Amino acid sequence: MTVAAECEVVVVGAGPVGIFSVFACGQLGMRCQVIDALSQIGGQCTALYPEKPIYDIPGFPSIEAADLIVRLEQQAAPFAPRYHLNQQAIGLRRNGARMLVETSAGVHLAAQAVILAAGVGAFGPNRPPLEGIESLEGRSVFYWITQRERFRGKTIAIAGGGDSAIDWALALNEIAAGVTLVHRRNRFRAAPASVAKLDELVAAGRIRIKTPFQLAELHQVNGGLEAITIADLDGRTERIPAQVLLPFFGLASDLTLLKGFGVELKANQVLVDALTMETAQPGVFAVGDVAGYAGKQKLILSGFVEATTAARSAFDLAFPGQAFQFQHSTHRGAPRLVV
């Protein structure tokens, strides 16, 4: 086994709170390595809703999620983090005060502390069981929308009955050649105002609704989607044209790998001591949505503070015996790596 790199802190998860953990640790003289299952940093912000405005980050009356990530990345950059992407942290071994974190790519990282900033866990869409769907993903089939413009002029089938399905039916109707909404029940579970708007557009012939229907088959031409077959409960089928299929059946997330860290999971959160953000496992901290404690608010902002708390706690492990001296950032000066 080769240890790829030494550092003070391994951060699991490169969402906004994971990235800010790099900054918070850096301010206290600790270098970080970050592991993420996705192919890019940013977590849900870049993967799920990059163009969505966030309104409650202090100092930003409005900021798109992807922009927030770009700015956090810049803020952490002076501390030269190494990002290990496309791999999951699968567990922890100890060697005295040193901890070894292993990833699914066989990388081993040594550190004095681990910060779990895993959000909802490694996440992915709930896939409808349709033959050939995987080969169409990213070209004709999308489980989330990162660029609305990509769908201009297309014939679109949307499947699902929740907010995502309705909201995107409304939003894409404005630019698509046609939108059909397929749902296996007759009723939609979405905000009443959205459903009312949907009813209006259906009455005006702008959106077609097919209920109660399920997806049954995909029809391809030249490697792209051409149509889908839908089926009702009695097995009656109908073929409808569709260049794009958007199945919105929710996300499945997976936190089970965190068990490899020996932490306690309860209702998809890792329990921590709010004073230190330490989990039941000494030296392993949790921050952001994955961290649970009394009074927890699931805000990105809360995660940022939790990151500074965890960094403060990790400091004592990274530099045992060294007194912690609090300094305001205005006094400390521009962030830089001190090794």
Next chain:
Amino acid sequence: MTVAAECEVVVVGAGPVGIFSVFACGQLGMRCQVIDALSQIGGQCTALYPEKPIYDIPGFPSIEAADLIVRLEQQAAPFAPRYHLNQQAIGLRRNGARMLVETSAGVHLAAQAVILAAGVGAFGPNRPPLEGIESLEGRSVFYWITQRERFRGKTIAIAGGGDSAIDWALALNEIAAGVTLVHRRNRFRAAPASVAKLDELVAAGRIRIKTPFQLAELHQVNGGLEAITIADLDGRTERIPAQVLLPFFGLASDLTLLKGFGVELKANQVLVDALTMETAQPGVFAVGDVAGYAGKQKLILSGFVEATTAARSAFDLAFPGQAFQFQHSTHRGAPRLVV
């Protein structure tokens, strides 16, 4: 007694955390009125160090303190706060569930909750006891520097022996016609690197040092400063030219007025329950530097989260019996006042 205005929450202090409290309350449907002793909002950020870069606000690799305030003000603006400036909150009276906050200007504000975001308290400089000094303040005498350029080409006397005195001697030396540093001791209490730099500039004849000397007299011409007289411990005096005097004798801050709210002060902090930010006085919350609890980190960022916690607590008082429904800001949409 006239009640000037009704609202859900009175915020005491218009520093960054006070302003963000307005936003956090607004997001939950509460309107705020804000009281501050200074003539402008922003607290220390605008009054003491508007041009200083802050590095640890998430999403801002660097932001000048005054810019942060401008952005926070924009963020809070949709909730139409009323700022009551140039006055101090002097106390609280109760009338059932309604609280009445009185200010030193005789204004009375009614609310269901109070958030104390008072920072270090109403603050001001330690003034040297020199005849006529008050009439020169803001023209020839400055206790803090908000615009360095204002001092270009001037003959400057700086009094004091700490970081502010040394740092400004070094910084103003670059643009001033001359800088004299007056200190009542022979040694300076400042960062060693700064003192070394000072020694260099003194050796090069760029900065003059007068120690051990104290300020004794101001000499005016045409309503401006012309020179100062300094005196040593034996009473020997010396007259030195100075168009500008910068006394850096620290800040005196005053939290005593908070006693009018019936809260418990300990080491210049109001003790709160970290879960709710409530003080010992029901319905009165404290956030930011003035709030004390186990594990407290004195960061602006911590204050922001404390503001969201206090707002959440105030919600139950403002809208008793109404169930709180958590919504992410991306889902709620652009901030707006809902009355």
